[in-house]
Amino acid sequence: MAETTDTTREDAGRIRPGAAMNTSELEAWFVREVLPLEAALMQFLQHNWRNRSDIADLRQDVYERVCLAAQEQAPDNTKAFVFRTARNLLVDRIRREHVVPIEAVEDVDALSMAMDEPGPERSAIARDELRRLQAALDRLPPRAREAIVLGRIEGLQGNEIAQRMGITEGVVSRHLASGIGALADMLYGEDAKPRRKP
Amino acid sequence: MSEGAAQTEIAAQAADWAQRRHFWNWSEDDQAELDAWLAQSMAHRVAYWRLNATVERTERLTALKPSLPERSPFWQRRGWTITFRAVAALIVVAAIGVAATEYAAKPAPQVFATTIGGREVIRLKDGSEIELNTDTVLKIASGTSARDVTLEKGEAYFQIRHNADQPFSVTVGDHRVVDLGTRFLIRKDDNALEVSLIEGRARFDATPQSRHASSIDMKPGDVVIAKNGQVRLTRRPERAIVSQLGWRNGVIVFDSTQLSAAAAEFNRYGGKKLVIADGAAAKLKIEGTFQLNNVEAFADAVQVAFGLRVEMRPDEIRITR
Numbered sequence: 413m414a415e416t417t418d419t420t421r422e423d424a425g426r427i428r429p430g431a432a433m434n435t436s437e438l439e440a441w442f443v444r445e446v447l448p449l450e451a452a453l454m455q456f457l458q459h460n461w462r463n464r465s466d467i468a469d470l471r472q473d474v475y476e477r478v479c480l481a482a483q484e485q486a487p488d489n490t491k492a493f494v495f496r497t498a499r500n501l502l503v504d505r506i507r508r509e510h511v512v513p514i515e516a517v518e519d520v521d522a523l524s525m526a527m528d529e530p531g532p533e534r535s536a537i538a539r540d541e542l543r544r545l546q547a548a549l550d551r552l553p554p555r556a557r558e559a560i561v562l563g564r565i566e567g568l569q570g571n572e573i574a575q576r577m578g579i580t581e582g583v584v585s586r587h588l589a590s591g592i593g594a595l596a597d598m599l600y601g602e603d604a605k606p607r608r609k610p
Numbered sequence: 611m612s613e614g615a616a617q618t619e620i621a622a623q624a625a626d627w628a629q630r631r632h633f634w635n636w637s638e639d640d641q642a643e644l645d646a647w648l649a650q651s652m653a654h655r656v657a658y659w660r661l662n663a664t665v666e667r668t669e670r671l672t673a674l675k676p677s678l679p680e681r682s683p684f685w686q687r688r689g690w691t692i693t694f695r696a697v698a699a700l701i702v703v704a705a706i707g708v709a710a711t712e713y714a715a716k717p718a719p720q721v722f723a724t725t726i727g728g729r730e731v732i733r734l735k736d737g738s739e740i741e742l743n744t745d746t747v748l749k750i751a752s753g754t755s756a757r758d759v760t761l762e763k764g765e766a767y768f769q770i771r772h773n774a775d776q777p778f779s780v781t782v783g784d785h786r787v788v789d790l791g792t793r794f795l796i797r798k799d800d801n802a803l804e805v806s807l808i809e810g811r812a813r814f815d816a817t818p819q820s821r822h823a824s825s826i827d828m829k830p831g832d833v834v835i836a837k838n839g840q841v842r843l844t845r846r847p848e849r850a851i852v853s854q855l856g857w858r859n860g861v862i863v864f865d866s867t868q869l870s871a872a873a874a875e876f877n878r879y880g881g882k883k884l885v886i887a888d889g890a891a892a893k894l895k896i897e898g899t900f901q902l903n904n905v906e907a908f909a910d911a912v913q914v915a916f917g918l919r920v921e922m923r924p925d926e927i928r929i930t931r
């Protein structure tokens with residue numbers, strides 16, 4: 413994109429606030445800046461929305477709104493923007509469904525300030541990444557875990573996984589799909605609490 | 611703005627795309643189809659991006675893969691299982707030529723043996739399967755029935771088709787496990803025997819020749835440990851038993867396992883010997899899933915996680931503080 417051609421090397425990949433983004437820039441921005449906020453966002457949604465079964469859908473609605481807006485104009489403060497969007501979404505829902513008084517929604521600005529930045533300490537995070545991945549993997553249902561381990565660690569293709577596990581390819585697909593969904597919820601939706609061993 | 615039900619449906623579709631994209635053959639046509647689906651709405655895109663990023667994060671797990679070029683294990687190659695019994699019989703004849711005369715009088719049992727680091731699957735005529743882990747010797751009585759096996763040493767996982775007329779029995783030393791339609795794991799080390807029942811029912815008792823009198827009806831989750839002439843029944847959560855079966859997928863799963871025990875586990879599979887040369891380090895606990903034939907990757911992970919020193923020697927890997 414023309415607007416970013418003159419950026420310095422340190423800025424490479426960074427999106428200039430206010431600029432429009434093409435699809436691949438938007439995806440990169442979403443993965444880099446929005447997804448790390450998911451644990452905090454889930455906390456916010458759970459705190460402010462009674463019906464637990466709506467939460468995952470609300471999260472996706474927030475992502476959809478955020479990205480629709482950001483492709484026109486990248487926000488200068490991603491976190492503030494995500495939480496403002498979440499708040500507005502809840503307010504819209506409340507108005508429409510007449511369920512909870514509007515005051516129930518917390519002051520977003522106060523809340524988002526209180527929460528930790530995902531921070532630039534990427535190397536510290538990377539150290540725990542492998543352990544975190546393994547812990548998440550270990551918590552998957554056994555069959556989903558087996559399918560994902562065979563695919564990721566042993567590098568088997570889906571049809572080979574089916575052969576190895578003695579199940580049909582369709583069932584392998586379902587295990588993989590549900591496993592990926594559960595991993596996403598654990599890796600993004602839960603707080604990273606690296607458990608330090610002595 | 612999408613409605614809730616629509617988001618749930620989109621999430622399911624996105625998960626299906628993510629698994630197709632990363633775990634199956636992927637053609638240009640597939641990519642075109644995915645691109646078309648993504649182009650339909652931002653809801654599709656964000657749902658897919660999130661799951662795609664998740665799978666890409668798991669790519670770090672492939673760091674655990676061995677760096678040497680891999681041959682797929684023989685049991686995954688097509689056609690092997692059909693010829694397995696015949697080939698195995700030949701190997702046995704070649705390997706125990708001396709013993710052959712000894713068995714000449716009565717029908718010879720089939721002997722299945724794995725090397726250190728080896729793994730084999732035996733499929734029986736009745737549909738039962740026995741999977742042998744590293745350094746294991748299993749004998750199967752000859753004859754059409756072949757429902758009597760002996761585990762001489764090592765570890766084997768049994769998935770047995772029940773036959774009320776002909777119970778399947780495994781003899782290990784003085785002890786015997788008689789299945790009543792089950793999946794179970796038996797591990798025999800130098801001084802201990804451990805039987806874990808995963809599914810179904812089984813009876814743990816003594817061989818007719820032995821003087822032990824213990825007989826235990828096992829339920830799923832039960833673990834019988836026979837050690838120093840004592841037999842003990844305990845229970846383990848399903849998760850722990852499933853972890854014990856990691857070797858079937860080529861991995862070792864540690865769940866709060868001390869480094870000394872983890873090293874012993876790796877050393878069962880050959881490769882460079884892992885030595886924890888520090889008493890305090892030996893007591894550190896580790897969790898996670900590791901490629902069982904890549905002790906180097908494990909040593910790297912330990913180094914990173916605990917800040918320990920790893921010294922690569924020609925024949926061993928020493929871990930110190």
